[in-house]
Amino acid sequence: MKTIYLDHAATTATDPQVIDAMLPYFHENFGNPSSIYSLSRSTRNAIENAREILANAIGANPKEIVFTSGGSESDNFAIKGIAQALKDKGNHIITSQIEHHAVLYTCKYLEKNGYNVTYLPVDNNGIVKLEKLEKAIRPDTILITIMHANNEIGSIQPIRQIGEIAKKHGTKFHTDAVQTFGHIPVNVNDLNVDLLSVSGHKFYGPKGIGALYIRKGTKLTPLIHGGDQERRRRASTENVPGIVGFGKAVELALGIMEDEAIRQTGMRDNFIQTLLEKIPDSQLNGHPVNRLPNNINISFEGIEGESILLNLDMYGIAASTGSACSSSSLEPSHVLLSIGLTHEFAHGSVRFSLGKHTSQGELDQVAEVLPGIIQKLRAMSPRYNK
Amino acid sequence: MKTIYLDHAATTATDPQVIDAMLPYFHENFGNPSSIYSLSRSTRNAIENAREILANAIGANPKEIVFTSGGSESDNFAIKGIAQALKDKGNHIITSQIEHHAVLYTCKYLEKNGYNVTYLPVDNNGIVKLEKLEKAIRPDTILITIMHANNEIGSIQPIRQIGEIAKKHGTKFHTDAVQTFGHIPVNVNDLNVDLLSVSGHKFYGPKGIGALYIRKGTKLTPLIHGGDQERRRRASTENVPGIVGFGKAVELALGIMEDEAIRQTGMRDNFIQTLLEKIPDSQLNGHPVNRLPNNINISFEGIEGESILLNLDMYGIAASTGSACSSSSLEPSHVLLSIGLTHEFAHGSVRFSLGKHTSQGELDQVAEVLPGIIQKLRAMSPRYNK
Amino acid sequence: MEQYSEKVMDHFSNPRNVGTIENPDGVGHVGNPMCGDVMELQIKVKDNIIVDAKFRTFGCGAAIATSSMATELVIGKSIDDAQKITNKVVAEALDGLPPVKMHCSNLAEEALEAAIKDYHSKQKK
């Protein structure tokens, strides 16, 4: 049975072209980029080439890019780095209630260490309200961190406007663009951000590699101290194959981005309509229009998400309930609760996220089997008696 | 011209067998290990298999292993993690003056944040004195961090005895085993350590992957907050190919370790003797016997290390002056100064580090060309007038 | 998450004794949609022996599988013996549960307890 993979928001398969680009940097060109001998020239150049590709892609200068081990490190680095560097200026941070755990738990950690954090509520579509944000800014606010698009419900935030507000108040602004970069346009100047996190494995790059954009002039304390790598902002021998693969993945993603966004948006809206029509007592979560082209998140009354996933898995369909990393948690998704769902509805949500290889035929198959699964589970649920 | 690579302490080429082991986890088995569907079973199992390999190798339980992005992250995680977790118990840390920058600069950072750090001196062979260590322990000492073997001069510390002292005083003990693991025996129980850092690319594994051993019952605050990965101790989608490659590299390293240690020690001592005989006014740095099998560090009076390296490079010989990551720094190596070298002698040091493919013939070639290089540079040096 | 055992997956995908009983002798309704787990267990008792049991469950794979297994375990048992069925017994009968899912087996034990209690209270009337 061929898998129908609809969990691209959790991770993507590394593109074969990306693997090909990486391969020479494991064994042939393996020199430590910091070394002085000629052997290391190729690795050093390869890193700088990847840095330039990313910089060009987001409208930055290569010097403003630091490679990290992934989206989580980038988020931790940005938030803890600003908190530490600007602690004499203030100790207040603003974020939203629907951030990824890499942001949320970093903020909770800082709260235990003398920082104050405002967790902005969102509306029913999962969008931060600009007036509330502006009201929350205080003289001691040192950082605003609001994600570009949400990983569970796909809602896209008005980052550009938030950035304008941040600028007006002289506050640093970080956005977690892990779900958007490579899928929709991301330009640090259009978005008015000072810091921006990305992660390779979300757009067919390798796992374990990410980057943080740090606008020139932004003081940031390192998260990983040590050697002089990355202009002294992130120590450790560089993951050369990972960085090269990241660069290649950026190149490939930008090449198809526009077309894919259109194609996936079409399939997405069609799929949503089909499911809502075929399955009673179901609802779409997240913004109907300002949402990631590949994100579909639907709640089904009276049943629980994991049991839907397990049933889908028997048909070879891979989907998720909210964020993959919290699938071992018992709490329903904080994102779904924040947009006003009851606990029960929040427990009954499934996320389908499309990718560049997703075909209409695959979605048709899912639309074929899902209603039966929902019906079967509802038949054995004491919470669904219609 | 074939390169004679004598900088294995900086990094090693990923073994082709390691690459082969990794390859299936980029594209075929790419599922997010945290996901619930069957697609992810193979990645989850692969990670746990690698974890078990490392645990067995160091006498630990797999639950005590956390994968990281490298040696630097492991060091930062261990030291900052203990500092944060035990801050109510005390704020004093003991380390040595010859630690890797990943430890040293992490300690300097903590000093700026209310912690007290004792930097123990070492003797002329680069060995920490146990009496000094024991005297330095205070009621508020929460951590001792002493490296297993030094990356520049190869001196091996009496870790087992330091661990006994730490135990006696109820102090947590971390060791940076980045240079030893895979090269000489490393067992967490023999060494009496609570925390131990390793890095994949130092023993023919991939770059960008490492691990931290955390003894059961050791409270440690995460460095990277976020998702539930690694039993909530290190967030981020796992670098599956990296982890798999790490496991394979451990397997391969252990298989040849004993034989290689003997072979390299023989070549090392022979090479040292030859160089000291052939080149006047040169001296060995580091302990003559308790040193890494692959480490040769020699100072040449009256000339500067980088100019030696550049000359060696013209013959296709790759070596380093001290730690690779500080080659862009102007300061001479803190390690060489700590063992009592003058600035001038410290500037004139070269490290040759052998590997599993290093042959006697290669070393003979180096011994052939090096005296001429030294002579040429001394002839143009105002600091050498013999 | 750790893998579910084959037995869990079997009971999850082909749950035994799903549904309701007409005029049940005991009903247990436990759990809480807040936590994502609700279980309803109905039993039919004859001569102190549980002759039939049916369940309905809102919950994850483990919750559904333990519900199904619990009904299999109780059918044919005396009320006294049924009361000895703990969450551990149910989990073991399923060849174990992933650590994060162990709490789900409580649901079955609690539902059984509640159903027997309900049965006793109805008998007294």
Add this chain to the structure above:
Amino acid sequence: MEQYSEKVMDHFSNPRNVGTIENPDGVGHVGNPMCGDVMELQIKVKDNIIVDAKFRTFGCGAAIATSSMATELVIGKSIDDAQKITNKVVAEALDGLPPVKMHCSNLAEEALEAAIKDYHSKQKK
């Protein structure tokens, strides 16, 4: 570290004018082994023109290359013109230096200054 230019590598591997001059008219000795850079520059002057220059340097690749280039630049120049040779001029003549090595070009400028000063002071005697 950034790569050295081809010119730097050329002057490093084939340094021009290495050595000392018998009875030099001016000697500059600058730098400090603490920093890893020491340079000695000797000049021979005839009719206010630098007719010969020789150097010895303890230092990195950039230090040696800038020393070599500096001697090439001064030979044939008048003392006045030689004084106009700044560190920037030397670095540019080498097609630039990596940022972390820019300080090495100061060495050559300073040595030149010191040698000319020494020459002037000797003239006064």
